[in-house]
């Protein structure tokens with residue numbers, strides 16, 4: 001018995017690939033990229049190409065378990081005794097696990113109120129149902145604390161929306177029509193690899209690729225022009241570019257007049273940012289800033305792929321805001337292959353309200369529950385009061401690895417009076433602090449609906465194999481828990497197909513004609529942006545009469561304005577920013593924790609606490625076949641900084657600041673410029689001392705969106721003396 005099942009990769013990645021899984025006699029035997037998927041085009045990234053190793057790993061959690069040893073990382077790397085038989089845990093039945101969770105929750109609700117229970121989830125799966133549906137219904141009905149899910153993208157989202165009002169951007173397919181491509185804080189080869197072939201296609205006919213990144217990524221090494229920038233200074237660069245574009249009249253006066261608000265205020269503001277001034281902050285010579293501005297504004301079509309790297313610093317919201325202004329003043333939104341992409345997720349107008357049922361919270365509490373920012377988990381576990389956090393339910397996340405200020409997070413997780421449940425596929429850093437571990441399915445083992453944040457296709461992900469062991473999906477776990485808690489609402493009994501229908505049954509015009517049956521037939525469906533355009537005037541204007549974009553009906557959301565701001569225009573002046581204490585036009589403020597700030601003397605190096613190209617945040621980092629592709633435990637530093645500290649390539653070094661320290665291996669490789677060091681995220685327990693790079697990061701929040709500041713971190717590095 002052999003079949004090929006269509007699924008969609010649900011990992012936290014813009015590409016949301018179409019996947020084909022070959023199943024023989026109930027066993028998955030092969031995974032490949034769907035050749036018919038317009039973005040995946042038949043190939044997968046290195047980590048998911050090896051996904052059978054993950055699904056069938058001997059380290060999968062397959063049964064519910066209860067802790068029998070004190071909390072803490074006992075299960076060491078390379079010393080894994082196998083599922084269901086770790087020394088720290090004892091296997092129990094699902095009934096025992098659910099009964100214990102329900103009874104602990106009831107006791108906590110009675111004594112402290114439901115807000116003493118905190119759900120904690122993020123990007124384990126981004127699929128629609130297992131990402132946010134039954135779980136939200138459950139916690140809303142319970143009246144638990146709300147989690148503010150800010151760890152990744154909120155600063156950028158707020159910055160972008162402050163200009164264009166919505167998370168929409170240039171289609172990846174259109175990059176092949178572009179002639180000037182700026183990858184701005186966008187690690188395309190590492191994090192968004194399916195965009196690359198479209199860029200390669202454009203370059204074959206002469207497009208120029210510019211990379212702006214403080215780290216020499218693989219994308220930077222392939223670029224026509226690489227501009228290393230000091231971390232956190234992008235707003236200064238964008239403002240200086242606009243200084244040139246506006247003062248040299250390189251903007252599209254017609255587009256600006258019709259579709260933007262506040263251009264005169266912007267014109268006045270950019271006068272404070274001449275290229276010479278921005279050069280001092282950014283480290284990019286003024287002549288290069290001028291050249292970049294001129295080339296960007298005069299080459300058509302020109303597109304910016306800005307990714308979330310720029311917004312992980314203290315002024316990340318403002319950085320994104322200023323970059324988002326660029327296509328609004330050059331008018332490049334009018335051309336196929338123009339515009340900007342940060343995220344496409346705003347296009348999916350699914351009926352989230354019906355999936356998540358926020359009204360259940362109002363009904364059970366009579367008000368909204370308090371909100372806890374996920375970035376501040378350490379602070380919340382250790383210091384929150386009225387009520388304190390007495391129970392934590394973690395799923396789709398590994399906070400003991402990914403949260404900033406790791407030492408505080410772990411201190412909180414260690415609390416013996418904290419009841420922690422973790423629903424997981426593996427025994428992660430976070431299960432090391434769980435009282436109860438529940439086994440989770442992978443996307444091979446459940447059905448779901450998949451959106452994307454890097455393209456505009458909706459997909460059905462079919463179940464390929466039966467769940468391994470006693471694994472259950474997030475949907476099924478929260479359905480069972482709702483039943484144990486005695487929740488009677490019908491929504492807790494809806495089937496997966498009913499929920500998919502509910503999600504699709506919104507009145508959003510872009511979902512018109514997109515039904516479950518059609519998705520089952522076609523596997524991926526482009527959102528319904530309307531009939532093919534007869535002509536593409538913007539493209540013709542840029543490329544000469546009769547010129548046609550390679551795509552027959554490019555999606556040009558802002559070709560005629562239609563911004564989703566309150567004014568309907570691109571808001572170069574935004575009154576609402578004032579209320580947040582921000583400049584309503586834009587401003588560059590050097591990060592507090594930066595080489596310009598007060599900590600700079602004791603901790604003179606800026607750390608980029610980066611993601612690994614072959615892991616996905618902390619996911620995949622425990623799998624031997626993936627580890628072979630990635631060298632963990634490195635600190636990359638510049639030759640000048642290494643020499644000044646007597647450090648040679650391969651030395652063990654101590655990296656530290658006032659929050660913590662970690663020992664890594666020095667790699668002097670030219671990836672970073674002087675003053676910057678870089679290291680990768682990994683599971684804490686895979687590093688000696690059970691700590692990862694987040695011992696150095698802080699809970700400080702960004703200027704907009706209350707996001708994390710993983711890339712505004714100061715450290716010092718010294719040679720680790722051998723033990724006496």
Ligand SMILES: Nc1nc2c(c(=O)[nH]1)N[C@H]1C(S)=C(S)[C@@H](COP(=O)(O)OP(=O)(O)OC[C@H]3O[C@@H](n4cnc5c(=O)[nH]c(N)nc54)[C@H](O)[C@@H]3O)O[C@H]1N2
Pocket residue numbers: 012013014123152184185186187188190191192212213214215217229230231232233234307308309310312313608610611612613614615616617618711
């Ligand atoms: N292989 C792989 N793919 C992934 C992930 C992964 O961990 N591994 N993570 C996924 C997730 S959760 C996300 S959010 C996306 C994120 O994808 P990206 O947005 O690409 O995320 P980052 O890697 O955080 O940052 C991108 C680049 O920004 C650079 N950068 C850092 N600080 C600055 C700055 O101040 N200015 C500028 N101009 N650049 C800066 C970094 O050096 C990095 O090369 O990727 C997803 N895809």
Ligand SMILES: Nc1nc2c(c(=O)[nH]1)N[C@H]1C(S)=C(S)[C@@H](COP(=O)(O)OP(=O)(O)OC[C@H]3O[C@@H](n4cnc5c(=O)[nH]c(N)nc54)[C@H](O)[C@@H]3O)O[C@H]1N2
Pocket residue numbers: 012121122123124125130151152153394395396397398399401402403404423424425426428440441442473474609610611616617618619681693694697710
């Ligand atoms: N230093 C540093 N820290 C960072 C970042 C960084 O760049 N540097 N990046 C930040 C960013 S952008 C993000 S998005 C966050 C990511 O934070 P998380 O979303 O916590 O990311 P992961 O480490 O991928 O952990 C996801 C976990 O979910 C589990 N999982 C997968 N599928 C399922 C499922 O269906 N059900 C259940 N119950 N579990 C499942 C996986 O096994 C995995 O352990 O990390 C942030 N932390």
Ligand code: SF4
Pocket residue numbers: 009010011013014015016017044045046048049193194616
């Ligand atoms: S992680 Fe990203 S690139 Fe890799 S298969 Fe999944 S969606 Fe595609």
Ligand SMILES: [Mo]
Pocket residue numbers: 012123151152153
């Ligand atoms: Mo993320």
